[in-house]
């Protein structure tokens with residue numbers, strides 16, 4: 001998979017259906033085939049980034065390659 005925010009593939013798995021982009025420091029979780037993006041703030045809280053993306057950007061697709 002690639003990051004919807006930066007389009008890079010520096011994605012690390014951090015849990016079940018949870019991933020982390022090492023390039024732009026956002027957490028990605030997959031819920032019901034849909035990506036949910038959160039920015040991790042310095043104090044450890046999460047800010048949703050979903051409003052910044054279109055639906056088609058947040059549809060999770062299994063990589064075919």
Ligand SMILES: [Zn+2]
Pocket residue numbers: 003004005006007008021022023024025026
């Ligand atoms: Zn990224």
